[in-house]
Every structure is written in structure tokens, then in C-alpha cells.
Amino acid sequence: MKISCVILTMGNRVAELNRAVESALNQIDGDVEVVIVGNGADVPEVSATPPEGSSAVVKSIRLDRNTGIPAGRNRGVEECSGDVVLFLDDDGWYADQKVVAHVRDRFATEPDLAVISFRVMDPDGGIGQRRHVPRLRAGDPQRSSPVTTFLGGASAIRRSAFLQVGGLPERFFYAHEETDLAWRLLGEGYRIEYDAETVMYHPQVPPTRHAEFYRLNARNRVWLARRNLPWPLAVLYLTNWVVLTLIRERRSPHAIKAWFRGFAEGLRTPAGERRPMAWRTAWRMVKLGRPPIV
Numbered sequence: 001m002k003i004s005c006v007i008l009t010m011g012n013r014v015a016e017l018n019r020a021v022e023s024a025l026n027q028i029d030g031d032v033e034v035v036i037v038g039n040g041a042d043v044p045e046v047s048a049t050p051p052e053g054s055s056a057v058v059k060s061i062r063l064d065r066n067t068g069i070p071a072g073r074n075r076g077v078e079e080c081s082g083d084v085v086l087f088l089d090d091d092g093w094y095a096d097q098k099v100v101a102h103v104r105d106r107f108a109t110e111p112d113l114a115v116i117s118f119r120v121m122d123p124d125g126g127i128g129q130r131r132h133v134p135r136l137r138a139g140d141p142q143r144s145s146p147v148t149t150f151l152g153g154a155s156a157i158r159r160s161a162f163l164q165v166g167g168l169p170e171r172f173f174y175a176h177e178e179t180d181l182a183w184r185l186l187g188e189g190y191r192i193e194y195d196a197e198t199v200m201y202h203p204q205v206p207p208t209r210h211a212e213f214y215r216l217n218a219r220n221r222v223w224l225a226r227r228n229l230p231w232p233l234a235v236l237y238l239t240n241w242v243v244l245t246l247i248r249e250r251r252s253p254h255a256i257k258a259w260f261r262g263f264a265e266g267l268r269t270p271a272g273e274r275r276p277m278a279w280r281t282a283w284r285m286v287k288l289g290r291p292p293i294v
Contacts, residue, residue, distance in 0.1 A: 001104050001107060002031075002081060003032050003082050003100050003103065004033040004034075004077075004080035004084070004085045004086065005033070005035065005087075006037060006077060006085055006086070007020055007034065007037070007088050007090050008069065008073065008090060009036060009039065009043060009044070009090040010038075010039055010066070010090075011038055011041030011042050011044055012041070013090055014046075017046060017090045018046045019048075020089070020093050021036070021048040021058060023088075023094040024086065025049070025056050025058070026051060026097055027094070027099060027101070028097045028101055030054070030097075030100040030101070032100060033059070033080060033082055034056070034058045034059065035061070035076045035079045035080055036058065037072050037073070037075055037076045037079075038062040039068075039072040040066030042062060043060040043061075061076070061079055063075060067170070067173075068173030068174055069152065069173070069174050069177065070169055070170050070172050070173070071170035073087060073168055082159060083107070083158070083159055083160070084103060084157065084159060085159050086156045087152055087155050087157070088153060089153035089202060092120075092200050092201060093201050094199070094201075095121065095199035102195075102198055103116060103156045103198060107158060110191070112189065112190055113190070113193060114157060114158050114190035115158070115182065115190075115193070116193050116194075116195045116198060117134050117151050117192065117193065117194045117195065118151065118154040118155060118195065118199060118200050119141055119154075119195070119199045120151065120154050120199075120202050121199055121200070121202075122202075122203070123202075123203065124203075124204070126204050128141055129204060132151060132154075133194065134147045134148075134194055135147050135289060135290060136290055136294070142196045143196060144193065144194055144196045144197070145194050146192065146194075147192050147193065148179075148285050148288055148289075148292075149178055149179040149182045149183075149290075150192055150194070153202070156198070161185055162181070165181065165184040166184070169181070169227070171270075172216075174212070174216050175213070175216045176217070176224050179224060180223075180227060180228060183224075186277075186281055187275075215261055215265070216262060217262065218245070218259040218262030218263040218265075219265045220266065221237075221238065221241055221266065222262075223271035225238050226274060227271050227272055227274055228292075229276060229282075229292055230279065236293040237292060237293045237294070238263075240293055
């Protein structure tokens, strides 16, 4: 089973990119095919090279413009030849050299497994961020479990399953594209697992560092519901997130204003093809601990 690794870069973190590539190339029993995607930027020259005797390779492609995270990763997957594709942020790196061997073993022996979401650790020893554990009960990041979504930059995905459901929704640009993909995979009968044994390091940075975070977060939630949920669940899902946002951001009028601007945009603009999940898929998500209303 061949493993590929897609790393997106804007070309502005050369040392970090080199560290990420090196952590992928130096995996034990790895021979990882690394594909670096310059998202509207030239791919910097990296000094990391495959170990002696390894069949690992490093490839790079440059996109003419910043097409967003989902489109960039889709282009990377198109360049891959692996049966399993790792997605790695250019400022992240694998905690040890056994990640790929563990991933390969799981995918080789579990044919219904579509995605492994990795455990993300703070390299400076911090407690980590709750959002890095993709489930409602996130208090124990060392506990593995089935989940209904995953972390895009810290994951491994079966390429055939990824292609089967059409890849990541490119119009999302940033935010919730993984959940859109995950819901479609669940609808096809696949499993998604949070695996605490697969660890990557990533600096602790808030998602709100992105200038358009609140707008895109809200817009894409609306698109996610419109594309994937039966209408009764879509109404419940969006109502729930309106209430949660008002509670969480009540001290930030700027954030609330930006969020509702994005919410309105999501209602009035095309969301893409609508393929509502079957009710049995929604029930399966309930049994997994995260019904598609939160």
C-alpha cells in the first residue's frame, strides 16, 4: 500500500516547510511520495531529501492563484499515486517515524476505514486546543474513537474513497470542507476514526487569525447544511449555530456582525450540488455521538 503526502504552502514558511517534508520522508518503512502544492506561490526549494535507499520522492506543483485549501488539496491528490494520502500543514510535522507504518497497517486491514484524524500536540508542551479533537466529548485527547468529521491538515484518507465522493468542496475556500467530505463518506458506509496513536506537532494558533474567519465560518455552515442535510435537520442545525454564536461571541459585536454577514451570504449564494444524506446516515451520526444538528 503506497502512501502519499500533500503539503500546501504559500511559500512564506521555508524552514517550517522543510521540517514538514523531512518528517514525511524520514518515516520508517515509509517511502512516502511528497507532493508540495504552491497555492498561488512558488514552491520554495527544500533541503530535505529521501533517506539513502528509499524510493520516496518529492514533487511540487504551482497553482496560478490561491484557490483555497480544499481546491489546493484536491490538486495535490490528483498528482498523487498513493493508495492513502496524508494531508499535512506546512507548519506541522510528525511526532515520530512510525506514523506512516501505523497508518498503512490500519488502512490495509480495515477496508471500510476512509479517514484517520491525527492527534495534534503543542510542541511547546501546552494543553492543546479542544477543536483539535473532532468530537463533542473532547476532554481526553489520548482516547481514540469513531468520529463524524476530521482535521484536514492532520489526517490520512483512502484515496479511492476521496475520489468516490468527489473530493473536497472547492467553493468553500476555507472552513468546514472536511465536514462536508466526512458526511458524504459516512453516507457511503465508510468509517472515520480519531486515532490518538498518530501524532503530529503544530504550533498553537487561533483560527481567528484568518481575516475572513467569521464570515467564511458562517457562510460555509449554511452551505454545508444546504448541500448535505434533509431540510428539517438543516433548519435545526443552522438555528443551533445561530444561538451558539450569539452566546460565544456576545462580547464581540465585530465578530457577530461578520458572522451574520457570512450567514446571509450562505443563504443567497449557490452552495453547489445538493445531495441530502439519508435519514439512516443521520441516525448513524446520532449513535456516533454527534447528531448533524450541532
